[in-house]
Amino acid sequence: MWGRGLLRGAKFAQQLSSPSPSSSPSSRSLFSVAAASSPSPNLLSSQFQRGRWFGSSTANMAPVRDPNTLSNYDAWRTRHTTANLKIDFTDKCLRGSVIIELESQTDKASKEIILDSSYVAVNSIKLNSAPSTWEIKARTEPNGSPVHIAVPEGAAKGEVVKVEIELATTDKCTALQWLTPAQTSNKAAPFMFSQCQAIHARSLFPCQDTPDVKSTYDFNITSPYVVVASGVPLPEETKDLGEEKVYKFQQKVPIPSYLFALSSGDIASAPVGKRSCVCTGPNELKESQWELEGDMDKFLEAAEKIVFPYRWGEYNVLVLPPSFPYGGMENPIFTFATPTIISGDKQNIDVIAHELAHSWSGNLVTSCSWEHFWLNEGWTMYLERRILASIHGGDAHFDFSAIRGWKALEEAIKEYGEDHEFTKLCISHKGIDPDDAFSTVPYEKGFHFVWSLDRLVGRQNFDKFIPYYFGKWSNKSLDSYEFKDTFLEFFGAPEYSDLKDKIASIDWEGRFHSTGLPPKPEFDTSLADVCYELAEKWKSKDFTPSPSDVSSWTGNQVLVFLNAVQDFEEALTVEQCQALGKAYGLSESKNAELKAAYYHIAMRSKDTSAYQGVADLLGEVGRMKFVRPLFRGLNKVDRELALETFEKNREFYHPICRQMVEKDLGVAEASK
Numbered sequence: 154m155w156g157r158g159l160l161r162g163a164k165f166a167q168q169l170s171s172p173s174p175s176s177s178p179s180s181r182s183l184f185s186v187a188a189a190s191s192p193s194p195n196l197l198s199s200q201f202q203r204g205r206w207f208g209s210s211t212a213n214m215a216p217v218r219d220p221n222t223l224s225n226y227d228a229w230r231t232r233h234t235t236a237n238l239k240i241d242f243t244d245k246c247l248r249g250s251v252i253i254e255l256e257s258q259t260d261k262a263s264k265e266i267i268l269d270s271s272y273v274a275v276n277s278i279k280l281n282s283a284p285s286t287w288e289i290k291a292r293t294e295p296n297g298s299p300v301h302i303a304v305p306e307g308a309a310k311g312e313v314v315k316v317e318i319e320l321a322t323t324d325k326c327t328a329l330q331w332l333t334p335a336q337t338s339n340k341a342a343p344f345m346f347s348q349c350q351a352i353h354a355r356s357l358f359p360c361q362d363t364p365d366v367k368s369t370y371d372f373n374i375t376s377p378y379v380v381v382a383s384g385v386p387l388p389e390e391t392k393d394l395g396e397e398k399v400y401k402f403q404q405k406v407p408i409p410s411y412l413f414a415l416s417s418g419d420i421a422s423a424p425v426g427k428r429s430c431v432c433t434g435p436n437e438l439k440e441s442q443w444e445l446e447g448d449m450d451k452f453l454e455a456a457e458k459i460v461f462p463y464r465w466g467e468y469n470v471l472v473l474p475p476s477f478p479y480g481g482m483e484n485p486i487f488t489f490a491t492p493t494i495i496s497g498d499k500q501n502i503d504v505i506a507h508e509l510a511h512s513w514s515g516n517l518v519t520s521c522s523w524e525h526f527w528l529n530e531g532w533t534m535y536l537e538r539r540i541l542a543s544i545h546g547g548d549a550h551f552d553f554s555a556i557r558g559w560k561a562l563e564e565a566i567k568e569y570g571e572d573h574e575f576t577k578l579c580i581s582h583k584g585i586d587p588d589d590a591f592s593t594v595p596y597e598k599g600f601h602f603v604w605s606l607d608r609l610v611g612r613q614n615f616d617k618f619i620p621y622y623f624g625k626w627s628n629k630s631l632d633s634y635e636f637k638d639t640f641l642e643f644f645g646a647p648e649y650s651d652l653k654d655k656i657a658s659i660d661w662e663g664r665f666h667s668t669g670l671p672p673k674p675e676f677d678t679s680l681a682d683v684c685y686e687l688a689e690k691w692k693s694k695d696f697t698p699s700p701s702d703v704s705s706w707t708g709n710q711v712l713v714f715l716n717a718v719q720d721f722e723e724a725l726t727v728e729q730c731q732a733l734g735k736a737y738g739l740s741e742s743k744n745a746e747l748k749a750a751y752y753h754i755a756m757r758s759k760d761t762s763a764y765q766g767v768a769d770l771l772g773e774v775g776r777m778k779f780v781r782p783l784f785r786g787l788n789k790v791d792r793e794l795a796l797e798t799f800e801k802n803r804e805f806y807h808p809i810c811r812q813m814v815e816k817d818l819g820v821a822e823a824s825k
């Protein structure tokens with residue numbers, strides 16, 4: 154019974170089952186991009202806006218400046234959310250209620266609250282504890298189905314209303330992956346985890362799914378297995394219900410919806426630092442602890458020195474099963490991470506420095522929409538590189554990492570085409586699914602912009618700006634122009650008057666809205682040069698490699714070398730390719746970065762003996778950074794094997810990854 158809702162059962166069921174056509178004009182990968190069809194660059198550039206007003210606007214209200222929400226958050230703002238959810242492993246859904254407390258931004262001008270939703274089954278909605286009139290309107294892509302809740306009397310400005318939604322997630326939920334016990338390493342229990350960034354929180358429960366709105370949270374999560382959530386655990390408040398327990402968490406720092414996170418399964422934990430533990434499957438615990446324990450405190454202390462003290466309490470890492478679609482996700486209190494960082498050589502934990510850095514850039518200070526995503530990721534790349542340089546010895550390390558970033562940026566821009574909208578720092582998202590616009594561009598173009606400001610004013614001055622900026626915008630969201638204003642305000646102070654001309658020379662509009670590469674900086678190439686020198690040697694067909702060529706190198710140096718080889722005008726011969734793999738132990742490497750880079754070289758050389766290895770790797774990792782480029786590579790050289798491998802592993806991949814690979818391979822929904 155669907156209560157007093159205007160949407161009755163039949164229509165509701167139809168809405169949930171009819172797949173909507175994909176709206177995305179292009180499919181782009183994580184960090185490297187495919188030469189897929191893409192929107193005309195000029196079509197989009199004119200659509201970029203600083204903000205739009207939604208419905209009845211009133212002075213002093215913040216404009217709805219996020220094109221990826223259908224909510225009227227100019228009129229109502231979520232202040233607190235209580236999630237009372239049961240994790241149902243039998244039906245593979247979350248069910249229960251979510252209570253959203255919203256503050257009226259108008260003086261009784263708005264008579265309805267509009268929330269985002271995507272394929273959520275809503276049972277009932279109460280307004281201030283009484284039944285309400287509500288309706289789920291038709292779905293449109295990419296933003297989903299808005300839920301309209303009538304507030305007949307409106308509410309005075311500042312008044313808080315309570316919306317209680319009884320709901321269940323459906324099998325079309327894009328935020329959750331459910332694993333059977335057989336799909337886990339110790340086979341002891343099922344497992345589930347969420348991934349809400351960018352706009353998947355709305356597939357868990359109706360909410361104002363925009364990074365421009367922040368809410369505190371209470372989590373009351375019922376499960377037969379251990380639960381992890383993006384709040385501070387309250388173990389003394391756990392309620393034992395016999396077969397199940399209610400796990401409680403609290404998030405007192407207001408966070409945007411995309412940072413809501415849950416996971417549950419046979420999860421064990423071990424300490425890895427003064428403020429940190431690692432959580433993962435019991436079989437993986439020792440290795441994960443070893444990989445992380447030496448660096449967690451160092452990372453935290455380095456970050457705190459650069460910005461200011463960590464404000465979230467604990468900083469823990471949940472190492473997920475291999476289908477986790479990202480390297481890491483900065484869910485507060487518990488960073489979610491791919492198990493590919495547990496490579497036994499501590500060569501991939503830069504991901505943790507990155508996710509930790511988001512505790513300031515992204516989680517405390519948040520881009521107000523996905524159009525300004527560079528404020529999250531560009532700043533985080535900058536902080537990540539500062540943290541790692543401060544631990545691993547300075548400028549050469551920083552520049553080496555920046556060189557890798559520049560190379561990735563060049564490649565992404567080449568693949569998109571240098572006039573493409575998605576090569577801008579600020580990317581129009583009108584009608585665009587953020588997953589489709591996602592690429593290395595906001596990361597590295599953003600990084601290079603932040604770094605250029607650092608060099609322009611000088612490190613000493615910039616280091617004073619960093620805590621000012623993060624202090625000023627803590628617990629808030631901002632756009633690129635507010636960032637600009639903050640920078641100009643800080644450096645407009647009399648003590649910086651000698652910088653006046655330099656500051657005036659910044660081409661803000663060009664930086665924000667130009668397509669293609671930004672000005673190229675001068676790098677300290679000392680750590681990269683050895684990699685290029687070895688690559689040069691491989692240009693000669695009779696070079697005899699030896700393991701000692703690379704034995705003293707870091708994994709990232711080997712990667713830079715492999716990328717240089719991949720860029721040769723002429724592909725390696727099959728013999729050379731096999732000699733490369735053997736001499737440097739690449740196809741046996743536990744480091745998925747190296748393995749993947751090697752397989753790309755092998756596919757370019759048409760070394761058919763490597764294809765099965767590619768297919769095997771595609772069954773072992775679900776991290777999109779590897780999966781999508783490997784599928785595209787395999788698709789080019791052996792489409793049959795690519796399709797077969799995808800079908801074989803379909804259930805292994807997270808729904809977001811599955812959808813993206815379907816687009817990459819041109820596998821239509823209907824043909825399933």
Ligand code: BES
Binds near residue numbers: 479482504511591
């Ligand atoms: N927040 C991102 C992951 C993300 C971005 C998920 C957009 C969904 C939509 C995370 O912080 C990230 O950047 N992860 C990288 C880590 C790398 C840059 C060290 C990844 O997943 O590889």
Ligand code: ZN
Binds near residue numbers: 511530533
């Ligand atoms: Zn990030």
